[in-house]
Amino acid sequence: MIRKLRIHSSAIQYFDMVRRCRSIREAARRLNVASSAVNRQILKLEDELGAPLFERLPAGLQLTSAGEIFARHVIVVLQDAERVSSELDALAGLRTGHVEIATVEGLTADLLPSVLEALYIRYPRVTVGVVTLGSQAVPEAVLSGAADIGLAFALQRHADLQQMSVGHFRLGALVAPTHPLATRTEVSFATCAEYPLILAKPTLSIHQQLLPLLSRTILQRKPALETSSLELSRQLAKRGVGVAFQTRIGIEADLASGRLVHIPLNDNGPLFSDLGVYVRSSRHLPVAVDAFVRALCEALTQRADPALS
Structure with missing residues (x-):
């Protein structure tokens, strides 16, 4: 108990x-x-x-x-x-305790389940709560005490948040294997815009990262879809509806099976999306929370892409 x-x-x-x-x-x-x-x-x-x-x-x-x-x-x-x-x-x-995690949706497909599975074996009496939010809503969950740990992409520095670890992940175009772009090793956003696009709504960090590229690209047509669901973007890209944009976090199984292709974006250099593990600054972490933070940091380090200049 x-x-x-x-x-x-x-x-x-x-x-x-x-x-x-x-x-x-x-x-x-x-x-x-x-x-x-x-x-x-x-x-x-x-x-x-x-x-x-x-x-x-x-x-x-x-x-x-x-x-x-x-x-x-x-x-x-x-x-x-x-x-x-x-x-x-x-x-x-x-070895008891409870850990509340606020995370972006993409991590619930592979990274977070892998970490939770390993920790459940080691700490079977620790209970966990998980809520999925957009990256911009994660800081408030941590600062308000609703979450012990936050997992989010592309957060700005905040005096009351401590970044425990960060992993750099290439942002790329997501297409079906039959798509004309599927054979490319890299692609520009302007080239992607020649095809129907599946774009993220402002609640997702990907939207903010693509804004500079959108502002200097003349779209030939309206986006096929704008959504706050990465899962919906993935499913529609898999069905050939359009070009979506994500990191490879959360789509590992589809990439391994060949159901999807991830093509890194290159617009005057690669685009990275930084995924961080966050806790409230100056907080002395409970034993269970500290164990989960360490495991998540290790998982990020193992999976991150090399940050190229």
Whole structure:
């Protein structure tokens, strides 16, 4: 059983659950306590801090400026309590814990399953939660405490995020083996644009990376499809609908079987998409989280393409 330390005021636990649920009633349900008890603790905190912590809006409760400041403190306190709990369990030889991962969709096909399989064998009592997000949404999941580890492409530097490892992966055109471009070893975006394109929506990092190429390319036709799903892009490229753009992460099985061809893009040099492993800066990682971070970093190092200049 995973140990849950209750060494801090219940007010902190209640505040954090209300922050996550944006509702006192839903927070009380999840905590299995009365709504009045949760509301009483929130009012007590607001009295002690001398400021309201939540603003009541039609869509639910929203943190005030004071609430945002207090939330950052609460996240640090609760995550550090989790670390203490995991270290105490490690001393007892239990190797328990829980790890929440926020990841981009492409990693759920091969890289993440491989890492989780190996770690499950080594740490069978550690539980894992995984949510798939666009790269730009991953930082907020880590910073808010919703995720312990973030896996994302092409993130800008952030003072509150620590990059534990990074792998460089060639961005390339994805086509069916019968496509006219399939025999090429490299291809320019302009050449790809002579055929129907399958483009990423702005929620995906690939969209931002291709914007400079799109801005200087005259498209002969509208894109065949724009989507936020890499899986849909892959399936349509496999069916010959158009040219999609991805790294080879997540399409390993299709490449090995010959169902898809990945042609690296070259526009005045290769285009790399950096895949990073992220945690919140200055956080002392619980034993289980640290083990998962190390395994993910090793997997990135093993699979990454060499970064050419």
